[in-house]
Amino acid sequence: MIPYYTAQNFLFAELIHKIVNVNDIFYIIYPILIPLLIWAISKTLFKKPFSLIAPLIYLVSPWGWYLAYAHSLYLFLLFLTFAVIYGVILTNNDKVKLGNILIIVAGGIAMYISSIFLIFIPLILLLLLISKLVSFNQIKTSVIFLAILTFPIFININVSSFSAEVKIFEDPSLVNTANRYQGNASQDGFKNLARISENKYIFFAESLVLRYTTLLSPIAFFTPEYKLLGFSFSPPILFGFIIPFGFGLYKLLQKKETVKLLFISTVLVVPAILANEFAPLNRLILFFPIVLFIISHGINILFEAKNRSTKYLLSLTIILIIFQSLTVLNDLQHREKIRAERYFGDKYQITEP
Amino acid sequence: MKKNILTTLLILFGITFLGGFLRFYKIAANPPSLNGDEISFGYSAYSILKTGRDEFGKFLPLVFKSVGDYKNPVPAYLMLLPIKALGLTDFAVRFPNAFFGTIFIPIFYLFLLYILKDKKLAFVGSFLMAVSAWFIFYSRFAYEPLIGSLFAFLGIWFYMMFLDGKRWFSLLSAFFLVLTMYTSFAQRFFVPLFIGIVVAFNIKKLKGNYKWLALFLFTCLLLVSPLIYSTFFQGAGTRLSMVLISNDIDFSRYVLVKYFDSINDLPLLFIFWLKRYLNYIDFDFLFFNGLHMTTYDIFGLGLLYIFEIPWLILGIFSFIKKQIPHKNIFIIWLLVGIIPDSLTNNQQHGGRLLHIGPILLLITTLGLIEFIKWIKTVNYKYLKFLISSLYGLFIIINLIHAFLVFSVHFPRDRGEYYDEGLKQAVLYIGKHQDDYKEIVFDQRHGVDAPNMVANPFLYVRFYLKYDPKRYQDETKTLGTDIESPYFKFDKYTFRHIEWGDDKFKKGVLFVGSPWNLPEKDLKKGELLKKIYLTNGNAAYFIVSPQ
Numbered sequence A: 001m002i003p004y005y006t007a008q009n010f011l012f013a014e015l016i017h018k019i020v021n022v023n024d025i026f027y028i029i030y031p032i033l034i035p036l037l038i039w040a041i042s043k044t045l046f047k048k049p050f051s052l053i054a055p056l057i058y059l060v061s062p063w064g065w066y067l068a069y070a071h072s073l074y075l076f077l078l079f080l081t082f083a084v085i086y087g088v089i090l091t092n093n094d095k096v097k098l099g100n101i102l103i104i105v106a107g108g109i110a111m112y113i114s115s116i117f118l119i120f121i122p123l124i125l126l127l128l129l130i131s132k133l134v135s136f137n138q139i140k141t142s143v144i145f146l147a148i149l150t151f152p153i154f155i156n157i158n159v160s161s162f163s164a165e166v167k168i169f170e171d172p173s174l175v176n177t178a179n180r181y182q183g184n185a186s187q188d189g190f191k192n193l194a195r196i197s198e199n200k201y202i203f204f205a206e207s208l209v210l211r212y213t214t215l216l217s218p219i220a221f222f223t224p225e226y227k228l229l230g231f232s233f234s235p236p237i238l239f240g241f242i243i244p245f246g247f248g249l250y251k252l253l254q255k256k257e258t259v260k261l262l263f264i265s266t267v268l269v270v271p272a273i274l275a276n277e278f279a280p281l282n283r284l285i286l287f288f289p290i291v292l293f294i295i296s297h298g299i300n301i302l303f304e305a306k307n308r309s310t311k312y313l314l315s316l317t318i319i320l321i322i323f324q325s326l327t328v329l330n331d332l333q334h335r336e337k338i339r340a341e342r343y344f345g346d347k348y349q350i351t352e353p
Numbered sequence B: 001m002k003k004n005i006l007t008t009l010l011i012l013f014g015i016t017f018l019g020g021f022l023r024f025y026k027i028a029a030n031p032p033s034l035n036g037d038e039i040s041f042g043y044s045a046y047s048i049l050k051t052g053r054d055e056f057g058k059f060l061p062l063v064f065k066s067v068g069d070y071k072n073p074v075p076a077y078l079m080l081l082p083i084k085a086l087g088l089t090d091f092a093v094r095f096p097n098a099f100f101g102t103i104f105i106p107i108f109y110l111f112l113l114y115i116l117k118d119k120k121l122a123f124v125g126s127f128l129m130a131v132s133a134w135f136i137f138y139s140r141f142a143y144e145p146l147i148g149s150l151f152a153f154l155g156i157w158f159y160m161m162f163l164d165g166k167r168w169f170s171l172l173s174a175f176f177l178v179l180t181m182y183t184s185f186a187q188r189f190f191v192p193l194f195i196g197i198v199v200a201f202n203i204k205k206l207k208g209n210y211k212w213l214a215l216f217l218f219t220c221l222l223l224v225s226p227l228i229y230s231t232f233f234q235g236a237g238t239r240l241s242m243v244l245i246s247n248d249i250d251f252s253r254y255v256l257v258k259y260f261d262s263i264n265d266l267p268l269l270f271i272f273w274l275k276r277y278l279n280y281i282d283f284d285f286l287f288f289n290g291l292h293m294t295t296y297d298i299f300g301l302g303l304l305y306i307f308e309i310p311w312l313i314l315g316i317f318s319f320i321k322k323q324i325p326h327k328n329i330f331i332i333w334l335l336v337g338i339i340p341d342s343l344t345n346n347q348q349h350g351g352r353l354l355h356i357g358p359i360l361l362l363i364t365t366l367g368l369i370e371f372i373k374w375i376k377t378v379n380y381k382y383l384k385f386l387i388s389s390l391y392g393l394f395i396i397i398n399l400i401h402a403f404l405v406f407s408v409h410f411p412r413d414r415g416e417y418y419d420e421g422l423k424q425a426v427l428y429i430g431k432h433q434d435d436y437k438e439i440v441f442d443q444r445h446g447v448d449a450p451n452m453v454a455n456p457f458l459y460v461r462f463y464l465k466y467d468p469k470r471y472q473d474e475t476k477t478l479g480t481d482i483e484s485p486y487f488k489f490d491k492y493t494f495r496h497i498e499w500g501d502d503k504f505k506k507g508v509l510f511v512g513s514p515w516n517l518p519e520k521d522l523k524k525g526e527l528l529k530k531i532y533l534t535n536g537n538a539a540y541f542i543v544s545p546q
Helices: A011-015 A023-043 A053-060 A061-069 A073-092 A096-113 A117-129 A138-158 A159-163 A172-187 A191-197 A199-215 A219-223 A239-252 A258-271 A279-306 A308-334 A336-346 B003-022 B036-051 B073-078 B080-086 B091-114 B119-130 B133-139 B143-165 B169-183 B192-201 B208-232 B238-241 B249-256 B263-281 B284-288 B306-322 B328-344 B350-378 B381-418 B421-436 B456-463 B467-474
Strands: B436-440 B487-489 B493-495 B508-512 B527-532 B540-541
Touching: A023 A073, A023 A138, A023 A279, A053 A191, A053 A279, A053 B133, A073 A096, A073 A117, A073 A258, A073 A279, A096 A117, A096 B208, A117 A138, A117 A258, A117 B238, A138 B249, A138 B328, A172 A199, A172 B381, A191 B381, A199 A219, A199 A258, A199 B249, A199 B284, A199 B306, A199 B328, A219 A279, A219 B143, A219 B263, A239 A258, A239 A279, A239 A308, A239 B263, A258 A279, A279 A308, A308 A336, A308 B263, A308 B508, A336 B073, B003 B091, B003 B119, B036 B091, B036 B306, B036 B456, B073 B080, B073 B143, B073 B306, B080 B091, B091 B133, B091 B143, B091 B350, B119 B350, B133 B143, B133 B350, B133 B381, B143 B169, B143 B192, B143 B208, B143 B328, B143 B350, B169 B192, B169 B208, B192 B208, B192 B328, B249 B263, B263 B284, B284 B306, B284 B527, B306 B350, B306 B381, B350 B381, B381 B436, B421 B436, B421 B456, B421 B508, B421 B527, B421 B540, B436 B456, B456 B493
Parallel strands: B436 B493, B436 B508
Antiparallel strands: B487 B493, B508 B540, B527 B540
């Protein structure tokens, strides 16, 4: 049994106390639509041949495929997030009406199926407004409609609705560690020092910083350190892409506007921070678009730069990607089933929890 | 001018004194006990000092045979002087590391001054090294990679000076780089790799100095040749084969799902290695638990402090943007420096990365300066004050936590891993051994279960100051059964205790863990002493059948 969300866990299903049956075809269609949306967004950011890079990277990355196989709710939320982002881009490109429709539909659905997105969608819109990446006039229709649409949820929702998705506050190890540390320190006469520096609030803040930084570190995206679906040795994104990623990131961090944009985009890791797993790749997929566009930007620059060192980097990237693709394909064929069976037991199947 | 020099010296002395204090304070008591390696090095040095030979009777060896592996010679030879001056004590064994850890600070200052030509930056950098938990921790016990990292650092610095036209420094560079290889395994693979890549990348800069480059390489080869001989012909390469990544348990169990046995497994091994390599930028390792000083590695200490996170990030950008001489050497130093540890079958280890410590501190220093500049740009006076105060408070809280980890949690959580309790057991034996015909030690220990194995014979030799000459000459009995190891010299026997049989052996003193000498099975008066760990758990019982 692969323990991921399915339709039964949709927020509105929980609120109306009904089981929602979703046809399997749904799980096949939306993963196919994701690369198309990526391409649509990519076209607004990059010139013609380079706009194809982001969807291509998505297609060759195991991340999306594994989560699609597991019927991940967050992959669907990623699809909706892409739609919201595309909507915002459209409003910026004088297609205000179409953009707003997209934001309302995608944002509304997202808010109806995930309690985190009830806070998350308004937060994204708020940050975009504060950073002046979009004006209030452009998205005011979306804001009003989303407020009206989600009003029934806010009436019905209670704290327990969040508990299925927000697990971080349930971590008992923080309190245990604080108690143990304070107990030991007071035995040695350092009670007050421990109360200042080793209390549950400090540890909670530290664990938030740790989760946040860990989730943003390349290890999570480019290596199989945090195993996909709990067992796989396939990395979420092929390792070779780390070179254009690093290059693209470095270039983006040199401009004030893009730094601001990147900083805001880190909000996308918040759902992953709120999980009880240390680095949940299921939720972290919401940050995938940012990584994709950074890699695309890096490849774009590497292609256009004419010096020798960038050519070497590009060649190294291609060699690594080909090498790893072949290795991963071979590995999938020979070992992945054994790993899955070891992890789930030999009669594993995708079932609804 | 004179006043200026005096102020500089005074500040540098202050920083070094602070660093020295943090490294030397209660050094013999914390870490709570000498570990097996320290004890082994200490006794080898003692044996050399008394007889000119190691405990196996080898005259001034270049490789020290030890339990299951071979040890590097430099740490043992560096202990000669302190042991001669202070006797065979815990302090004498730990003295070289604390000493080299302390002099690293002013040397690092001079290096930063040479590279950055900025006194303030050099002071900040050396201060960060003085208070670095990473450098303090590994300076407080006899851990050879710390000394190795200082030698590697000097070798690299002198190579930079050689590139700057100071030709004679090529010889000094060769000397220190090779000395590193005689000091620590962690740097033994790093040095040749580093030399190869740095020479290749800087060959153009040496135009006109090729003769000196040849002399540098020749000196390296000449100095390293005895080590090559001992590695291939005297068994010193044993350790290498033991710790290779292909033997990694995670790799076999979860990745290959079998043992590594074929060339076809190499591509997957390469991918696994890439993962390992990238793990070194894991924030948990770098800032939270890299030093593994607490149980379960929860909220311990990393290589850098948590408050240094923004400084490191800002520092990376500053390092890339800033005009820094020999930047390519720094990059090679950092990237190649991680390779040796990433090729081992253990999880990433802060100690084996000490040789890249100076670069991380240099980058952090640059970041701190950028951070201060940023705070200065904040327009509102009160906001500036608020940010500075809050950050200052954060630093203080972090440093208090570091203090508590060092003084409270580390001895409690890790005492067992440093074989705590064996010293007290041996000192007890020293006082009472004449009353017994045989002393039996069980090598297994662990509070709850026999999950650890120590080498108590090393502690017996060390704390009883056993005559090295006698030890070299006398007959020793060594069992070959892995399941039931046996070793005997003089009246000391090291074997598993089976209390069901042993309880009838009168006149014998037994030292073992509470679970192999259960208190409920002991008669009144048989339990002579209980030895406790710092955390209050009983580590050893000393028992004699009545």
